[in-house]
Amino acid sequence: MATVANTNDVEAMPVVRNIKDFDQKSGNLLERLVFNNRRLMIFFSVVITLFLAWQATHLVVNAGYEKMLPQEHPYIQNYFKYQNDLRGLGNSIRVVVEHVDGDIFDPDYLETLRQINDELFLTPGVDRAWMKSLWTPSVRWTEVTEDGFAGGPLISGTYNGSQLSIDELKMNIDRAGIVGQLVANDFKSSMIFVPLLNKDSKTGASLDYSIFSKMIETNVRDKYEFSRALEKQVEDKQTDKIRIHVVGFAKLVGDLIDGIVRVMVFFLFAAVIAAVLIYIYTRCIRSTVLVLGCSMVAIIWQLGIVNALGFELDPYSVLVPFLIFAIGVSHGAQKMNGIMQDVGRGTHKLVAARYTFRRLFLAGLTALMADAVGFAVLMLIDIPVIQDLALTASVGVGVLIFTNLLLLPVLLSFTGVSTEAAARSLKEEQEESSGRGLGSLWAKLDRFTERRWAIGAIASMLVIATAGFLVSQHLKIGDLEPGAPELRVDSRYNRDNAYITDHYSLSSDLFAVIVQTPAEGCLKYETLMEADRLAWELKQLPSVQTTVALSDAVRLITAGTYEGSMKWLTISRNQDVLNYGAQQATVNNPDLFNADCSVFPVIAYLSDHKSETLEQVVRVASEFAEKHSSADVEFLLAAGNAGVEAATNIVVKKAWREMLFLVYAAVIVLCFITFRSWRAVIVAVLPLVVTSILCEALMVLLDIGVKVSTLPVIALGVGIGVDYxxxxxxxxxxxxxxxxxxxxxxxxxxxxxxxxxxLIGVTLAAGVVTWTFSPIKFQADMGILLTFMFILNMLGALILIPAISHFLLPTHRVVRSK
Structure with a gap:
């Protein structure tokens, strides 16, 4: 986007009605290179567009689990180091099979559960050895008898669906102590825990969450859930008793990717809105089509280049092309406006295009560089999904330099604008000069150059900014709601999550502290006691439902060894007793420690994953680790989905302020290079600062936390907003x-x-306001915040620039610094 020339610029360029009267060698080297080779430039543009369009057709939408993690954070480094020893604490889904009209002790239900278990077991991407359900042999019961310990799988090999087998299952579930974990508290559903492999062991390819999610829907939900089965008129009467609930990162990402298909409709709406706005402004069909066409070419190039570089789109970066389209349309409007003015004065269309290029290219380039800054600073954030978004957006901005600053003027030099539109533009300009039409509005805005109005505007700015700053102090980091805030509250995923939370004692939010010792060190009395003390401290937090650790299992096994005596419900100092306890414990729960007993987790089940909850758990766990870690026992944070999110929140909190500092520093440098005046820099930047403050206040009022999905918004708003x-x-x-x-x-x-x-402000806002209707909530949040920033930046520029200029940029100071 670039400025329209001032009066003197227009008058300094003579009206050239006949192209023969124009000096083709005039202008700078770039202008001559572009306009003296117009046909060649268009030819190569068509070839490149076709090639990149073919590349774009191969672009896939996916999201990797590890791409969501801050790679260099110590918590994540610890998780990566020991993830093979803690397979049950990584990427996983939980599938809950509900019996609608009865309980889980129905033979028909159990048979359906077995079939679903088998479907999941054979699904590609599942880490089969660590699956848990009523039907997996890894879930076992244990009891103390006169002859010692007895145990076995929950559903024995002699199970035949008889009442005797059902009664035996009831007893086994009670002895296994899995009610509230794998079995619902009301016995109306049971859970299948499905850990996932991030990469295919054979091909090394990342798990495709879109395909995985569709397989879950097709092979499990569609096949066994009663509502889907009835729609397909399945004759199997057992299916009308089953309802399926699925939660986990893979299912969440799958739902987000499915929602992207519907988001594409918003792109169509944005294009239509932009076309209408441009046409209302110009009343010229040919130039409107060219502006929209060049913006579409920019998107094709962007997507093609992203695919050629080996990147994918994900739910976070998929909206970037929409933003690039809106920016491109705004830039195109500037070029079209300049050509329309010159053609209206009688200048030949080719000459008008070259005049516009001379006046607008450098200003447009500077503006695009400011846009690029807003994206580029995101590359410094240590979260790959944000870095991918920054790269995708930076490619888009780079493409706009060619398509909208170079290609569009060339195309307009062939087509020009309609005579009626040019005449209308000149007439409106003359009316505005005489105070008619929009001139009356400009007269009102012009009052802000007067002292009384300037003081009022600045005073209002200070009051509003102060109020916004006070509200923004309540801005939270991370998720502020239970479930998946990326989706709507009434989404299927969040309804499934609510069901599981209501019917199971233990949530799916796990925070694990990794205890690392020398080989066989986890069996030592001192180690178990330290782990037990950590578990006790975590249990004191209201947000911790319970804790699970090797020390708990050893204590129970020890008591069971001595006929269940409560006096022996302790951690013995006798090493042989501890060895036996650990041996028996791992039979029922093999993920309590790793193969050489050098790593084991202390797991806290949290009531939710809100930012306050995670901050409390991190504080207690980190303080304990700092005080109690030694050469023999080291407590490392963190694993589990809540541990990963806690690390992400820490990185986001740090990056939030650093990102704002960097984007403002870069914008200030660009403004200083452009204006060569520190006073002008203040005038330009102050409205942006006010908008940033008010945007944070709006996030507080809308209960939007600072997280991976909202982190880029203010950087983008500042980078694009400085254009005004x-x-x-x-x-x-x-x-x-x-x-x-x-x-x-x-x-x-x-x-x-x-x-x-x-027009730019309205076009940009119109391009993103449609996002608010997205089924993906974080995209809707981005739409609201960006719309707010674009409109407020526009109004702030129109009102505050003259007001602040009254005090900092009076004409005598400007002339003196010339």
Whole structure:
């Protein structure tokens, strides 16, 4: 996006009606290179577009589990180091099979559960050895008898569906102590725990969550759930008793990817809205089509390049092309506006295109660089999914430099604009100069150059900014709601999560502290006692439902060895007793420690994964680890999905302020290079600061936390929002340096750039406001916040720039610093 030329610029360029009267060798080297080779440039553009369009057809949408993690954070490094020893604490899903009209002790239900268990066991991407359900042999019962310990799988090999077998299962479930974990508290459902492999062991390819989610829907939900079965008129009467609930990262990402298909409709809406706005402004069909076409070409190039570089789109970066489209349309409107003005004065369309190129290219390039800054700083955040978003967006901005700053003027030099549209543009310009039409609005905005109005505007800004700052102090890091905040509250995933939370004692939010010792060190009395003390401290937190550790299992086995005497419900100092306890414990729960007994987790089951909950658990666990870690026993944070999220929150909190500092530092440097005045930099940046503060306040009011999905928003808003100041101030300062008063300079600026600045703000907002209807909630949140920032930045520029200029940029100071 770039500024429209001021009056003197237009007058300095003579009207050339006949192309023969124009010096083809005039202009700078880039202009001559572009316009003297127009056909060749268009030919290569078509070839590149076709090639990249073919590349774009191979682009896939996916999201890797590890790409969501802050790779260099110590917690994540610890998790990566020991993830093979803690297979049950990584990426997984939980499938709950509910019996709608009865309980789980129905033979028909158990048979259906077995079939579902087998379907999941054979699903590609499942870590089969660690699956747990009523039907897996890894889930066992144990009891103490007169002859010692007895145990076995929950459903024995003699199970035949008889009442005797059912009674035996009831007893085994009670002896196994899995009610509230794998069996619902009301016995109306049971859970299948399904750990996943992040990569295929044969091919090394990452798990495709879209395909995996569809397999779960097709092979499990569609096949066995009663509502789907009835729709397909399945004759098996058992299916009308089953309801399936599925939660976990893989299912969440699968649902997000499915929602992307519907999000594509919003792109169509954005394109239609942009087309309508551009046409209303120009009343020229051919130029409107070219502006939209070049923006579409930019998206094709962007997607093709992203695929050629070996990257994928994910639910977080899939909206970036929509944003690039809106930015491209806004830039195109500037080029079209400049050509329309010159053609209206009688200049030949090719000459008009070259005039517009001369006036707008550098300003447009600077504005695009400011846009790129907002994306580029995101590369510094240690979360691959954010870095991919930054790369995708940076590629898009780079492409816009060619498609909208170079290709579009060339195309317009062939087509021009309609005679009626050019005449209408000139007429409106003359009316505005005389105070009619939009000129009356510019006259009102011009008042902000007066002291009384300037003081009022600045005072209002300070009051609003102060109030916003006080509200923004309550901004939270991470998720603020239970379930998956990325989806709507009434989404199938969140309804499934709510069911599981209501019917099971233990949540799916696990925070694990990794205890690392020398080989066989986990069996030592001192080690078990330290782990037990950590578990006890974590249990004191209201947000911790319970804890599970090797020390708990050893204590129970020890008591069972002595006929269940409560006096022996302790951790013995006798090493032989501890060895036997650990041996028996691992029979029923093999993931209590690793093969050489050098690593075991202390797992805390949390009531939720809200930011306050995670902060409390991290504080207690980290303080304990700092005090009690030694050469023989080391407590390392963290594993489990809540541990991973806690690390992510820490990185996001740190990156939030660093990102804002960097984006503002870069914008300040760009503004200083452009204006060569520190006063002008303050005038340009202050409205952005106010908008950033108010955006944070809006996040508080809407209960939106700072997390991976919202982290990029303010950086993008600042990078793109500074364009308005570049448009207005560049013209204003040029006129002031020629001796015009601030009031006159700003009035002329509004006449030549006011409409376009307003159009840009409305177009950008219209391009993202449709996101608010997305079924994916974090995309809707991004739409709300970006719309707010684009509109507020536009209004702030139109009102605050003249007001602040009254005090910092009076004409005598501008002329003196010329």
């Amino acid at each position: 100041a570049l448009y207005l101030l560049s013209v204003q300062l040029t006129q002031q340096r020629q001796g015009l008063s601030l009031a006159k300079a700003y009035k002329n600026t509004l006449q030549f750039t006011g409409k376009v600045v307003a």
